[in-house]
Amino acid sequence: MIRIRIIKRKPLPAWAKIVIPIAAIVATLILSAIPILLAGGDLWKSYFYLFYGALGTRFNLLETFVKASPLLLTGLAVAFAFRAKFWNIGAEGQLLAGALIATVLGVHMGNLPRPIVLPLIIVAGFLAGGIWAAIPGILKTKLKVDDVVSTLLLNYVMWHIMGALLFGPLQQPGSSWPRSAAIVNAARYPILLPRSRFHMGILIAFFAVFVIWFINNKTTFGYRSKAVGVNIRAAQFGGINTTSVIVWTALVSGGLAGLAGVGELCAIQYRLIMDISPGYGYTGIVIAMLGNLHPVGVLFSAIFFSVIIVGAQTMSRMTGVPTYIAEVIQGMALMVMLIFLLFMEYRLKVMKK
Amino acid sequence: MSQLLDIAFLSGLIGATMRMATPIIFATLGEILVERAGVLNLGIEGTMLMGAMTGFLVTFSSGSLWLGVLAAAAVGMLLGLLMAFLAVHLGLSQHVSGLGITLFATGLAMFIYRLHFGSPTVPPIIHPFHQISLPLLSSIPLIGPGLFTQYSLTYYAWLLIPALSILLYKTNIGLKIRTVGENPVVADTVGVNVLLTRTLCLVVGGALMGVGGAFLTLAHQNMFLIDVVSGRGWVAIAMVIFGNWDPLKGAFGALIFGFLDGLQLRLQGLGIAVSFHIFLMIPYLLTIVALISVSRKASIPAGLLKPYRREEKGG
Numbered sequence A: 001m002i003r004i005r006i007i008k009r010k011p012l013p014a015w016a017k018i019v020i021p022i023a024a025i026v027a028t029l030i031l032s033a034i035p036i037l038l039a040g041g042d043l044w045k046s047y048f049y050l051f052y053g054a055l056g057t058r059f060n061l062l063e064t065f066v067k068a069s070p071l072l073l074t075g076l077a078v079a080f081a082f083r084a085k086f087w088n089i090g091a092e093g094q095l096l097a098g099a100l101i102a103t104v105l106g107v108h109m110g111n112l113p114r115p116i117v118l119p120l121i122i123v124a125g126f127l128a129g130g131i132w133a134a135i136p137g138i139l140k141t142k143l144k145v146d147d148v149v150s151t152l153l154l155n156y157v158m159w160h161i162m163g164a165l166l167f168g169p170l171q172q173p174g175s176s177w178p179r180s181a182a183i184v185n186a187a188r189y190p191i192l193l194p195r196s197r198f199h200m201g202i203l204i205a206f207f208a209v210f211v212i213w214f215i216n217n218k219t220t221f222g223y224r225s226k227a228v229g230v231n232i233r234a235a236q237f238g239g240i241n242t243t244s245v246i247v248w249t250a251l252v253s254g255g256l257a258g259l260a261g262v263g264e265l266c267a268i269q270y271r272l273i274m275d276i277s278p279g280y281g282y283t284g285i286v287i288a289m290l291g292n293l294h295p296v297g298v299l300f301s302a303i304f305f306s307v308i309i310v311g312a313q314t315m316s317r318m319t320g321v322p323t324y325i326a327e328v329i330q331g332m333a334l335m336v337m338l339i340f341l342l343f344m345e346y347r348l349k350v351m352k353k
Numbered sequence B: 001m002s003q004l005l006d007i008a009f010l011s012g013l014i015g016a017t018m019r020m021a022t023p024i025i026f027a028t029l030g031e032i033l034v035e036r037a038g039v040l041n042l043g044i045e046g047t048m049l050m051g052a053m054t055g056f057l058v059t060f061s062s063g064s065l066w067l068g069v070l071a072a073a074a075v076g077m078l079l080g081l082l083m084a085f086l087a088v089h090l091g092l093s094q095h096v097s098g099l100g101i102t103l104f105a106t107g108l109a110m111f112i113y114r115l116h117f118g119s120p121t122v123p124p125i126i127h128p129f130h131q132i133s134l135p136l137l138s139s140i141p142l143i144g145p146g147l148f149t150q151y152s153l154t155y156y157a158w159l160l161i162p163a164l165s166i167l168l169y170k171t172n173i174g175l176k177i178r179t180v181g182e183n184p185v186v187a188d189t190v191g192v193n194v195l196l197t198r199t200l201c202l203v204v205g206g207a208l209m210g211v212g213g214a215f216l217t218l219a220h221q222n223m224f225l226i227d228v229v230s231g232r233g234w235v236a237i238a239m240v241i242f243g244n245w246d247p248l249k250g251a252f253g254a255l256i257f258g259f260l261d262g263l264q265l266r267l268q269g270l271g272i273a274v275s276f277h278i279f280l281m282i283p284y285l286l287t288i289v290a291l292i293s294v295s296r297k298a299s300i301p302a303g304l305l306k307p308y309r310r311e312e313k314g315g
Helices: A016-031 A033-038 A043-055 A058-083 A091-107 A114-143 A147-166 A200-218 A220-230 A232-237 A242-269 A280-290 A295-319 A325-345 B007-036 B044-062 B065-089 B094-117 B144-148 B152-170 B172-182 B184-189 B194-220 B232-242 B247-269 B276-294
Strands: A002-008 A346-352
Touching: A016 A033, A016 A280, A016 A295, A016 A325, A033 A043, A033 A325, A033 B094, A043 A058, A043 A295, A058 A091, A058 A200, A058 A220, A058 A242, A058 A280, A058 A295, A091 A114, A091 A147, A091 A242, A091 A280, A114 A147, A114 A242, A114 B276, A147 B232, A147 B276, A200 A220, A200 A242, A200 A295, A220 A232, A220 A242, A232 A242, A242 A280, A280 A295, A280 A325, A280 B094, A295 A325, A325 A346, A325 B065, A325 B094, B007 B044, B007 B144, B007 B152, B007 B172, B007 B194, B007 B232, B007 B247, B044 B065, B044 B094, B044 B194, B044 B232, B065 B094, B065 B194, B152 B172, B152 B194, B152 B247, B172 B184, B172 B194, B184 B194, B194 B232, B232 B247, B232 B276, B247 B276
Parallel strands: none
Antiparallel strands: A002 A346
């Protein structure tokens, strides 16, 4: 009888870290042929419009950046937390917290000028997301509460808080829908390129990539955060205050997700609605994994996902394949990447018995 | 206020509680079985949605409600098998595999629905299950009509609670499952096939999750909407913890959720303006409190989240 075992392999060379995610993307795109064919779509036409729809025209290319900005921020948020083994599944709720506080400030800012209002909203959004993530961080370190479940549950708590406020004090006067009044002009992100939605938040997201790279590689905090992730016991013996590192990591992580919420509110929707996020926080998990938890990797995988999401619109129009193909591809990408990551560390061995 | 104490209101509330608790009971029992074998299945939310969609689609095409339920169970089994492949056989992170399955299944459910029905202005509907009044029992004053005029799936959910308790605590199979969840090394040593046990639990648990989802589209409602599950899978995850991995207590948690959900529906029906969002927040907050107390006890299956590879026994 032949048995297949999974055994540890020798560490792969550094280039594998770059090749493997690319291979995972290629494998995912190949696998995507199955749902495309099931939907009766012409394969080459579908692939063509997927990429043409995301990159082919000026407007679509800029839309791809617009879509990439929340994905980049939630992806960074998750990656930064996962690196320290703080399992933040709560980027969705932290995003909502950011959007919520931005709404409260944005609606009530009156006549203050933009250079005062916007920085205030950005800082408040960052803090709101950060605090919402720091709560499970504290629960994990002080009370040993599993962070996966607590961050996941807090997403729904925040969603319901948002719902209660949108049916209550935040509801647009005269409206029976759960939506807020529009935020004032001074609270809106400037549009940077004419005839597009290319806004300031995109630059913030790209800048965040640099900041996280800098924190990870050039600061003691980044080093400590990684040490906690690699081996929390050893970090403790090495004199690192692991509680404080985890809570601060959570704060930064949640803050990034909060910024994603601020961006969606102040550059796209201009008013709070229940479906302000189509699950960016969850997609962020996939993006972080696909990017191998590295900020530059996250940058590329966020753009890849954005291409899929934006391109799926055009593909759907031209070939009749439902736009939900984007979600199917996302789910497949995560599982493929997981399997590829596994084979970075392990290999199959066929044994005869 | 006198309306609140009205017998019709009370009876309606009991009925609504039972109805709203049903999908949570199915899902919670499924998840308990899986976690008792040492696997956290975060694919539950997506599995329920696939179950809801598949059940609806099959019933719509075939006209048979029970065929829909079976199909939902089958699709739940397949997703359980996928989870087993990733998290048990390959030994990948249970968290990430489960979330991957939820993402994948959520996308797939909406994709297949769109493929089949397009984007109609009026969503297609089926003839849902009818409620069945149990003779005698349903004529018990006050509580009878609410408790015993229910969908047959609700009665099955209630029968499953003691069934799973007996399976886990009174049978040899249950002992094996619990040993696999508590200490896979010991289980392996005494000749229990750890990977097979976990796989089977995921498959059966997946079936229950699928049926829980199907209840939403075949009984509770008569159509499929993309937000039909709306976090009920996560509620079940929460109820497993709240209920200390015990079927009876988990079902009790599901009842609390059903009660709050039923209450907000009833109050809305009376035109009383309470924000239902505040009600629906409570189960999540309760669970976080439960999590704090659980972390101090040893009720969590010790082998949970740990992939099992024979070669790495020591580690």
